[in-house]
Amino acid sequence: MASSSWPSSGQAARRAANGRTVNARVLQEVGLRYFLEVAYAGSITEAAARLDVAPSAVSRQIGRLERELDTLLFERRARGMVLNAAGELLAAHARRAWLDIERVTEDILALRGLRAGLVRVAATEGYAYEFLPTLAAEFQARCPGIRFSIDMLAQSEVVRRVREGQADIGVTVSLASERGLNVELRHPSPVxxxxxxxxxxxxxxxxxxxxxxxxxxxxxxxxxxxxxxxxxxxxxxxxxxxxxxxxxxxxxxxxxxxxxxxxxxxxxxxxxxxxxxxxxxxxxxxxxxxxERHFEVQTLAGRHLPEAARAFIDHLRAALAHED
Missing domain, CATH: 3.40.190.290 (D-Maltodextrin-Binding Protein; domain 2)
Known part of the structure; x- marks a missing residue:
């Protein structure tokens, strides 16, 4: 995994706050991918199954990250592993970097005129059954190269997917603002x-x-x-x-x-x-x-969305404005 915010292999290694030299490449290698999978799964065994590798391989990569960064990244518990404060910082950086890579890849495809891309939507039941599939079909009539993935989830899971970068767009109802999220579109949704x-x-x-x-x-x-x-x-x-x-x-x-x-x-x-x-x-x-409830379209705060996801939000906004 690479990002313009990370040093390249040709740059000098960064130095930790305690004066210890840290190999910057450790933040660009497979270990970071394994780290994120453990953060999502909550256990090394489950992460290894998702990655289709041996649990010992995942454990070695996590151990290497922690040695290079000279800090623990997880709290080890009887029923799994939970990110500590240092792990949360690294996970937030890694997620944003990976999302930036996906966005740049899609932007390059767009420049080549391929109009390809995937829009990942997490939505609560009321919107996932009819409302969003209808809008996706309308959008694809104009942009047939764009693919959609729509997952139906509980409201709290929609928020988690967007916050962790597993979904580009969250569509749900809300009573209060959520930390770390942008509200791209808000519309009254009375009960x-x-x-x-x-x-x-x-x-x-x-x-x-x-x-x-x-x-x-x-x-x-x-x-x-x-x-x-x-x-x-x-x-x-x-x-x-x-x-x-x-x-x-x-x-x-x-x-x-x-x-x-x-x-x-x-x-x-x-x-x-x-x-x-x-x-x-x-x-x-x-x-x-x-x-006092509101329909909301949510995205990760500070993230530059891929062109297709941004265009679909505009399509959502236009559809609701037309109804009003």
Whole structure:
């Protein structure tokens, strides 16, 4: 792995703060790749399996890095390895350097007129099923050489993938800013009450949580940010918030309420396919907390994105502006 921010083999070795000479090439060799894989995997065994090498080879490379840098990079624990402060610094530098290499490679291809590249997107379920694939298809109609990888993940995992450089773009909902990330695009994404078309509340323009919780509830898993928001809001108002049906995925919840008198909750962008079928309707909620969520497109702070990823963000922005 190489970067313009690292010394070349022809330059003098850097000197550590304690006066010890450090071989600068150690930061350009295979050891750094192995180091990053252990940082991602959390263990030497898992990293070796991903790299298709022997665990002893990974262990030797980590040991060499630590000797050359004269510091430990991991905390060794019974169930794996976790980066310490020095390891976090090295990992942040290595990730950015590798991302710069990928960007420059794609920029060179673009200069040659090949229009090739891969856009890696991490997204929460509501956006990964329909919204993003539709936009990717539209984008590829103009730029057929661009490939897409879209992974559906929990909100916290979307943030982690972007922060660690495993995704170029994160598409999720957020209630607060995230450290180390740029918000490229932010759009209101209020929580709506979702119910069958024949539900007693279906004809209303607005409802309150107090009115909704008088009916059976189909709720997302307790670990989801939406469920946590609902629990907090209901607790503040002393409202019941017990589910007759729970799922970690959106589509089972929507399909359930379409066939029962239960109510679930979601944002409009994630519901479009279902709303178009007419099986369910979405009603706005009056409660303040339910209107403070935002759809966000996130990237790693300080990173110069590849041309294809930047162009796709512009495509996303134009699509939302057209709807407004």
């Amino acid at each position: 709506l009450a979702v119910m069958a078309a024949g539900h007693p509340l279906a004809a209303r323009r607005h409802v309150s949580l107090a009115e909704v919780t008088a009916h059976p509830l189909a709720l997302p898993a307790p670990s989801s940010t939406l469920r946590q928001l609902l629990d907090i809001s209901c607790s503040r108002q002393s409202l019941p918030c017990e589910a007759v049906f729970t799922s970690g995925q959106l589509y089972p919840l929507v399909n359930y309420v379409a066939r029962t008198d239960a109510v679930t909750f979601c944002g409009e962008l994630a519901l479009r396919q279902h709303l178009g079928s007419g099986a369910v309707v979405a009603v706005a909620l009056r409660d303040r907390e339910m209107n």
